[in-house]
Amino acid sequence: MNVAVVIVTHNSAEVIAETLESVKAQTQLPDRIVIIDDESTDETMQVVRQQLITSGLSYVIHASSSEAKDLHTRIAQNFLQGVTEAKNNGADVVVLGDHDDVWHADRIAQHLKIFSENPSAVMVAADGVINTDENPVMPETLRNTFPVPVNFNDMRASQQFHYVVRHSVATGGASAIKPANFQHLNVPKGWLHDRWWSLAAAAQNALVIDTTPVIDYRISATQQVGLDTAAQLSGNQQWLKHHTKNIFRSLKHLYDVIPLYIASR
Numbered sequence: 001m002n003v004a005v006v007i008v009t010h011n012s013a014e015v016i017a018e019t020l021e022s023v024k025a026q027t028q029l030p031d032r033i034v035i036i037d038d039e040s041t042d043e044t045m046q047v048v049r050q051q052l053i054t055s056g057l058s059y060v061i062h063a064s065s066s067e068a069k070d071l072h073t074r075i076a077q078n079f080l081q082g083v084t085e086a087k088n089n090g091a092d093v094v095v096l097g098d099h100d101d102v103w104h105a106d107r108i109a110q111h112l113k114i115f116s117e118n119p120s121a122v123m124v125a126a127d128g129v130i131n132t133d134e135n136p137v138m139p140e141t142l143r144n145t146f147p148v149p150v151n152f153n154d155m156r157a158s159q160q161f162h163y164v165v166r167h168s169v170a171t172g173g174a175s176a177i178k179p180a181n182f183q184h185l186n187v188p189k190g191w192l193h194d195r196w197w198s199l200a201a202a203a204q205n206a207l208v209i210d211t212t213p214v215i216d217y218r219i220s221a222t223q224q225v226g227l228d229t230a231a232q233l234s235g236n237q238q239w240l241k242h243h244t245k246n247i248f249r250s251l252k253h254l255y256d257v258i259p260l261y262i263a264s265r
Contacts, residue, residue, distance in 0.1 A: 001115070003108055004086035005030045007097040008064075008078045010038040013047050015100040015218070020051040022103040030108060032089060033059040036082045038066070038074070060085065068189070076193040079172065080186065087179040096194075098173035100218045101128070107214040111176040118153075118208045122178045123201035125170035126210040128217040142171050142217055148209050157205035161264035164207070165257070170198035174215050177201075183263070188256045203260040 005023055009016055023033065035048055045061065052059045062085065066077035079096065086094045093115060095108055104110075107126075114124045128142040146169050152160065163169070172194030179185055184200040187193050201207035 001092040001112060002032075002090050003028070003030045003093045003095060003112070004032045004034055004089070004091035005095045005097055005108075006034045006036070006079060006082035006086055007099055008036045008038060008075065008082065009040060009044050009048065009099045011040050011042045011044060012099040013040075013043040016044060017047050017051055018102055019097065019099060020048065020055075022105075023097070024051070024055050024057065025105055026103065026108045027106050028109040028112060029057065030095065031058065032086065032091065033057055034082045034085050035059065035061045036064055036078045037061065038064040038078055070190060072192045073187075073189045076187040076191055076196065079193040083177070083179050083185070092178060092180065093176055094179055095176045096172045098217075101173045102216040102218070104214050104216075110210070110212050110214055114208055114210050115176070115178065120206055121201075121208045122182045122204060122206040123170070123197055124176050124208050124210050125198060126174045126176075126212055126214040128171065128174045128215040129213050131216050131218050141213060142174060143211060146171065152209050157203060157264040160202040160205060160207060161199065161260065164199050164202040168195060168198075169209065170194050170207070171217065172197075173217060181206075184260065188252075190252060191256070199257060199260055203264040205264075 007019065023030070033052060037045060048061060062081065064078050065081055066074045068074040068077055083094050093111065095111060097103070110126065111124050115121055130140045130142060130145070146167070148167070148169050149155070149163070152163070155163070172192070175194060177197060182197070182200065183204055185197075187196045198207055
């Protein structure tokens, strides 16, 4: 399978070199690396070019085309721009990456293994080891924060979708998708890409949860979205309280998911 890596950068000069080093050290190298830079004002692009120009890997760097002011929308549009670029250049699988995470050496190989074992899957959401600036070896994982039932992969589409509506289950930085087979790939305004794609994949009964850690997930003081912004809504009252905080956004989200709800039935 043709594999592309998509990474979005923004003022990443201090961390992106380590991330790209880990991509270049993969046991299964990508066929192409796509970098989308979102108006970096530091030396991010110089570091990226220095890392990639001698790598021997095919790569492309684009400036973000998003004009969105909403942070979630902008991030999602940046990743969609990268995924679309990869898809149009023949990528069967796109591995998503945050600009500050360190990939385990067999990350790409692990995603391909899971896709091979699950031919109908369009998204794999794996695990990661959580690191912080203060304590770089925290013995916690993403799956501790994004729990799923042990039988999630055996659930019907309606059951998966019902669960994913109430719980964030996927982190984009530890996920991979098959864009050509992905219904509802375009991300509506107001959504993060990983949240929307996990919902869309669950509605197709094509979301696979992999408990294998594939990255070291860094949490920093400057992080704008991440674990603390993920909605873990276990009960109906908690779910309702969360969504009544911003009734207009919630009504739009409800409207957006109607086609997914119908698809999951």
